[in-house]
Amino acid sequence: MDYCQCVDRTSDEDVSGVFSEGHPDALQLVYERFGSLVYSIALRSLRTRSDAEDVTQQVFVSAWRSRDSFDPKRGTLAGWLVTITRNKVADAMRERQRQSRVLLQVAGGATVPASYAPSDQVVDRIVLADELAQLPESQRLVMVLAFYSDLTHEQIAKVLGLPLGTVKSHIRRSLQRLRSRLEADSVAY
């Protein structure tokens, strides 16, 4: 069953290491791990699938070509990709704005200044959902119930049949992990 945590997942650190070494298959690994993250931020910001697909393509092509500038000591690979995604989304928004300005000018209308970036909240929500999905299954279940079910940690322990100490430790460690990921990805690289 897929909730069994037997599947050996490649850790984000491993993916990052392979990428920074320029391994030939690295881009595919990175895409498998972070393609949905980049695509989801783009889709939620731009609202059209074709634009989100274009941005996703641009992000990974650009990341591959500038892989020498990625330094794992300065930040996480996810954070670096999120920064590139923000920039590409901003470019796409600027291009859209430019086109609509031309249309408005043709129609004799006024132009409205727009912000050229995905909102921080969109990025944070997607990053959080991504990290939540990376948690080992039992930790993820505990956090889903803690966030959304209105059960106390004691009730969660009871319904999941877990020792109280395990639930407490899952909650503490998962919250810390989610927080660290958010901080790593929201800081401009």
Add this chain to the structure above:
Amino acid sequence: MSHTDPVILALRALGETAGTAQDDDHAQTCPHCRHEQARLTEVVDLARHAGPDEHLEQPPPVVWDRIAAAVGNATVSPTTVRPRETVASSNGHQGRAQDSGQEADVGEHRRAGARGRRGRLVTALAGLAAGLIIGVGGTAGVVQLTKAPATRVVAQIELSSLPAFPQWRGATGTAVMRATASQQVMVVTLHAPQRPGFYEVWLLARNGVSMISLGDLNADHTGTFTVPPGVDLRNYSRIDVSLQPFNGSTLHAKTSVVRGSLPAVAFGSSSGSASPS
């Protein structure tokens, strides 16, 4: 004294009552613990604002084809890319075929993707905890305890702002309905900016005209209300929070901040199938 136990900080961030009066005193004066508490609370707020349906979508396979072509990566076969969530991926693929080049219905795809994830969640829970069933209908999450506690959570409803009231865009809330043998209690939490006036919670009937006032939210935008006995929640199935001016009127001020619907499953045949055995 030493810093507050990180477990206590985490539980407090989730809104639970944890720790001692000594922890309270410490939390007031220690910048480190206050900062930690705030960091964790931000995560919880973000997660709850996003709601349980927030999820990632897989790009359609054609995106990888284009990337591999652009970087000239001939060693990579696109067929070896296996998206982690097959359901979301197949939806994305369909979407591409149907809406190619057009404005896609993002909402529809989100719902479709979410169904897949919910399915997995239900399976996982069924395996891990026979005592708990999670089913989700529309925007509402339903948690039912099939063991027999004194109160059971009947439904958890996400409240969101309405397109007709753009001034409340981004406002959200939750309503958690608990039932005991004799009454139904609703706990409502609102996430909205403070504006002049006060927030009032209503049940709206299906006809869109009849309504019942449950009461006012507290200053912290939460409130606990008892549903008047005899109210048919299959008819009064919508929860509405209004902003009321201080003008003495007891009528709905016609400014809906957020709204949500009770899932039919929570009450349709609840007295039969969902009651504890």
